[in-house]
Amino acid sequence: MASPPPPEPAPAEAGVESMEGLVLDTVISRAGARPAAALACASTRLRTAVADDSLWRGFCAEDLGLDAPVDPEGQPLPSFQVAYKVWLESFGMYPLPMVKRVKQFWTSMKTWLSENFPEAYRTLCKGVSEAQLKSAEDDLGFKLPMPTKLLYRFCNAQLPFSEDHDANKSISTHGLIGGYAFYDHWVNVHLSPLEQIVEETKDFYREFHDVFHGRKFIVVATSWFRPKTFLLDCSNGELYVGTYNLTIGGMLPCVPKALIKPAENDLAQDGLLLWLEEHLRRLQNGMIKTRMLMTSRYISLYPEAPPSCSSVVTNGIKVRSSAVFVPEHPGGPGEKFMFTYSIRMSVPEACMLGGVYYSSCQLCSRHWTIRSCDRVVSDVSGGGVIGQYPVLLPGEDEFVYESCTPLPKVPGSVEGSFSFVPGKLIRPEGKPFEVMVAPFPLQVPEYIF
Amino acid sequence: MAPPATDAATTKQEQQHAAGGEGVEVGGDLRLVAECGTVVRLSRSAARMSTTLFDMIEAGCAEGGIPIKGADVGTLRLVAAYCEKHAPHYDPVASAARLRDPFPPFPIEFTPASYAVKPVTQLDPDPHGLEAWDRKFISDLPDNSALFNLIIVANLMAIEDLVDLGCTAVADKMRGKTPDEIRVALDIENDYTPEQEAEVRRENAWAFED
16 A cells, blocks of 8 residues: 655745855846845845945946946046945936936047047036036026036036137137138037036026026037027927027027937936037047148038038049038028038049049139029139139148038039149140039038037 | 555656666656655756756756755746746747856857747737746745745756746845835845944945935
8 A cells, every 4th residue: 555655845945145146146136236235234144245246347337337446537446336336426316327328428529539639628627516506507597407417417518718818719619519610700619618608698698688588598509709609498408509690589409309308207318418419429420520720620510421521523633512501690681591611622543634644733713503492593603712723733632612602492402513724724734624513412400510 | 556646656656667777768758856856757848948957968868867956846846837838939049148147248249040030020029928927927936935946946957047037036026125125025034233234224325315
C-alpha cells in the first residue's frame, strides 16, 4: 500500500535582501534614482546595496546626461552617487528630462564654439542662480517660461553692452546668433544676459508703452550695429522678431508655432529653446558658417548648402548664391519684404573656354531677373558688382559680395548671369562669355534668425 | 491499490525508473528536481528559455533528474508554467541580446533576427496575450516572498526574461513611496537605530523634496 506522500516543505522566507547582488542591482536600476534613495532608508543592508556606484553612474547618464562625477560647475566629486545628489539639489525643481536636454544643448554649443569660434566662446557667462531668476521675475512683474529659466541657469548668455566703448567694439561681431552685412546695413545678434534682459525690457515698455502694455514680452536678443530685436512672449513661449514696424507692434514669429509646448510638463519647449537648438543644428551641419569681416570673425547667416543655396559651374567658374530675409529693414515704398543675398564666385580648377585654358578671367557686367510669386518684378543689368570688377584666378578663395533686393510678395526667386572676359578687362584674351547664376529662393523662413 | 492520484507518487515512480536506468526517454521532457526531491517536468522547448538548461541539453547531459539546488517545488512549478507559456513565442536572439548589466559601458549592437520580420505599424502590441498573462502571473503570487523566490530561482536557472519580469515587478512596488511605505510593500525589517535613520534620511533628503 503506497504511503501518503510526504508534505511538500514550505519555501524559505525570502526577502529583498536575499536576492543576489546583480539581481538586486537590476531591481534598483529599474525603479529609478528617487526610489533607490528611499530604499536606502529602509534598512542598513539595502543602504549598502544602493551605494553601489555603478547604479548611480547609470542614473547620472540616463537622467542627467552626465558621464563623469562632476558638479554643475565642472568640479570633480567623489562618486556618481554624490554627483546625483548635488545635481538634484541644484536642479531638482525642474523636470529632469528638461535639465538633460538644456544641459546637452549648452554642452554642444560650447563645444562647437570652442572649436570654431573661440572668441564668441569667451563671451559666454556663468549660469545664474534660482535667486537671481526670482529677482528678475519680481523686477519684470511676471514669470519667465521654464525652458528659458533653465537655459539661463546653465549659461547667462553673453557679455553685456558696457560703458567701455573699446570693449564693446572688440566683441561686437561675436554674437551667438550672428548676422549679415550689406552696404551700410550691419547686423550681429547677441543673446542678452539676464540683467540686460530686465533693463532693456523696461526701456522697451517705457518707449513703446501703448503697443506693449499688458503683454509679457522680454527682449532676449539684440543686434549690435543696426537695431534688430527679438522678443519672447512669456505668456505662451512664442519668440518674435521686430520688423521695421516694431514701433507700432510689427513682429513676426521666429519659430513654427506648432512646436511650442506649454511649460506644465516634461516635454515643454519654448520658442527660445527651439530657436537656439535649430541654430546650433545649422552650425553643426554646416548650413551656416563663420566668416571674417575685415579682421573680426562672425557667424554669417547666409545659407551655404542646398536647397537655400544654389550652385552652378560654367566654363570652370563656380557661382554659389543664397539669400536671407531681413525683417528689420523696409523694402521701400510699395515693397513689403527685404532680402539680402550673398554671391560667391571662384575658379576651383581652371577657367576653360572652347578647349582653351585661361589663367584668369574678369567680371564685366551682371544681369538679374527677380521674380515674386512667379511673376518677373525686376529685370536689371549693370556693370560690375557693388562697384567692383573682380578678377578670378584658379584655386584662389571665393570672391564674396553681398547686396539686397526688395520684394512685393513672397515667395520669390533671383536668377541671373554675369558676363566675364578671359584674361583681364584691360587686356582680354578672348570674347566675353556668360556665367550662370542658378535660381535661389526668396522666402520668409520657418525659423527667423 | 490506491490510484496514482498525487504528483508525488507518480514522480517518485519515474524517479525510480530514471535511477534504475529503465525507460529513460531521450528527447523527452526534462526532469527538474526540487530541493525536497519532488520532480517537476519541463518540455525541451520550454527549457530553451533557461540558458543553464539549454547549455546542458546541447552538452547532452540533460537526461535523468536535474537537481535545482535551493529551489522549492512551488517556485519551480511557477517557473515551469512561465516557460511553457512563453516557449512557443520565444526569440532567443532578441532575449540574449538584452545584457544583464542594465548600463553596460559600451553600446550594444542590436541586429534583429532575419526571420523576425516585424510590420512597421504593429496593430496589436500584445499579439499573443503574453503581457496580459505575465501581469496576471505576477499578481496571482500570494506574497512578496513568493515573488522574491521566483526571481532567485529564475536567476539560478538563467531565465533572463523571467528575471526581468520579476525585477520589474519589484521595482514597480518601490516607485512613488516613502521609506516606510517601501518597508511595508517589500516586507523589509528596519534595522536602523534612530540616529542612523535620521542620518540616512538627511543624506537622501533630495529625493523627498517637492
